[in-house]
Amino acid sequence: MSEQFDAIIIGAGQSGPFLAAKLAGAGKKVALIEKEHLGGTCVNDGCTPTKTLVASARAAWSARHAAEFGVVLKGPVTVDMKAVKARKDKVVGASVKSLTDWIGSLKTLEYIKDVGSFVSTTEVKAGKRTLTSRQIFINAGATASVPDWPGINSVPYLTNTSMMNIDTLPSHLIIAGASYIGLEFAQMYARFGSKVTVIERGPRPASREDEDISAAIRDILEAEGVSFLFNTTIEAVAKAGHGVLLSLKSGERRSSVEGSHFLVALGRTPNSASLNLEAAGIETDERGYIPVDDHLRTKVKGIWAMGDINGRGAFTHTSYNDFEIVADNVLDGGRRSIAKRVPVYGLFIDPPLGRIGMSETEVRKSGKKALMAIMPMSKVSRAKERGETQGLMKVLVDAQSKEILGAAILGIGGDEIVHSLLQLMVAGTPYTTMMQTVHIHPTVTELIPTLLADLKPLQ
Ligand SMILES: Cc1cc2nc3c(=O)[nH]c(=O)nc-3n(C[C@H](O)[C@H](O)[C@H](O)COP(=O)(O)OP(=O)(O)OC[C@H]3O[C@@H](n4cnc5c(N)ncnc54)[C@H](O)[C@@H]3O)c2cc1C
Helix, strand or coil: CEEECCEEEECCCCCHHHHHHHHHHCCCCEEEEECCCCCHHHHHHCHHHHHHHHHHHHHHHHHHCHHHHCCCCCCCCCCCHHHHHHHHHHHHHHHHHHHHHHHHCCCCEEEEECCEEECCCCEEEECCEEEECCCEEECCCEEECCCCCCCHHHCCCECCCHHHHCCCCCCEEEEECCCHHHHHHHHHHHHHCCEEEEECCCCCCCCCCCHHHHHHHHHHHHHCCCEEECCCEEEEEEEECCEEEEEEEECCEEEEEEECEEEECCCEEECCHHHCHHHHCCCCCCCCCCCCCCCCECCCCCEEECHHHHCCCCCHHHHHHHHHHHHHHHHCCCCCCCCCCCCEEEECCCCCEEEEECCHHHHHHHCCCEEEEEEEHHHCHHHHHHCCCCCEEEEEEECCCCCEEEEEEECCCHHHHHHHHHHHHHHCCCHHHHHCCCCCCCCCHHHHHHHHCCCEECC
16 A cells, blocks of 8 residues: 655755755655665765865875974874774764754654655655655765776775775775776875875866866876876776786777776766666666756656756755755745856865866857966965965956856865855856955965956957
């Protein structure tokens, strides 16, 4: 027999639990179906644990560089990987517990730990139970993509999920993929003391970024001992002693590399396969994403898709924003949409990259008349005082309206500082307003007016 609910949510990532709580708070009878753990990727094997590990890696880096600041530490700096993992587990555990306690406290919300799959447009199976609702919300997220290289299943390869169990120091960590996840792990493990090799089929790291940003990222990581093999593909994978042997191809040249550990960081695959979407009449696109309109509605009335699985964002903040939009529209009769959402994200190497809006490449492609300014971080007093002068700041503005089109800040505090430009951009405030504002000295942000004063037409 089918059990009736006001709303069913499949997947407890970064929008599902919040929507479930909001609906339950409004007195709705809600089922939240999650097959693994509350909080999804971000809390369990994404943002929270990686940034906790980045913090440990930063502490190791600071200790090794202490003498440069006149601080004397006796003996060599070593990293206790068991303690690093224990700290990470504690932070993650506290986050999951607070989410679990909150969800558990909501009287009309039932948390069902099982796989949810569609039976029809209004019915979902969870284990032996069949649930019915006229409103179903999918927040099933994505998982690490693993190519079917010959031999891959015969080796103990790692993904962002299994990396979370590592409590010993890899002697040589090989990472496939020089994008955001791969780069964060690369610097982190180099700082912990591993030899790190990154294999990338393209010519540069973070290929979505402008070439000068990629080059600066490469400099930062290479200066810390990370080795890159660009324009290189993996042909096969095999076991070698206690580790992994990769057969590589670069142009016509063939080679191999052997490592103790092998992390696959080659993007994410949406978790659409387990949902039995056909039963609801929903088709995915060719990459497995569920198409939605700007209000996050699928083509089937009464079914929404939020978070990474809709292919309209790949971040915690986009998933959470999806929740806010859907909640407003469903509960409060709103008409909010993602149509004007400004792309924003960070790359949490150290120093971090904060990115908003369009890149220089995108502005050039768009044909817009624009102005651009670039400043190396070596010109920023704050960076000099901190002894961290790597990176650069770049800003692009519309030549006519003087509004911000996009910015990249790769440097100390870049992930935070870029928000000052984001606020201008969203408010449609001309950049000249920021130039007339007094900023705190000595900060990185105080140099943004100086950066803006140097805007020149994009040739
Ligand atoms: C290593 C790493 C680092 C990252 N760092 C950042 C960062 O710093 N900042 C940032 O903004 N983003 C980061 N991300 C991305 C971020 O984690 C995701 O964008 C975010 O978690 C949003 O995901 P989501 O809400 O779509 O679902 P997810 O968090 O992926 O959760 C989906 C949930 O659905 C469940 N599920 C799937 N199928 C079913 C089913 N059939 N039935 C029941 N349950 C199901 C899964 O078990 C999972 O718990 C990172 C990702 C990774 C991998």
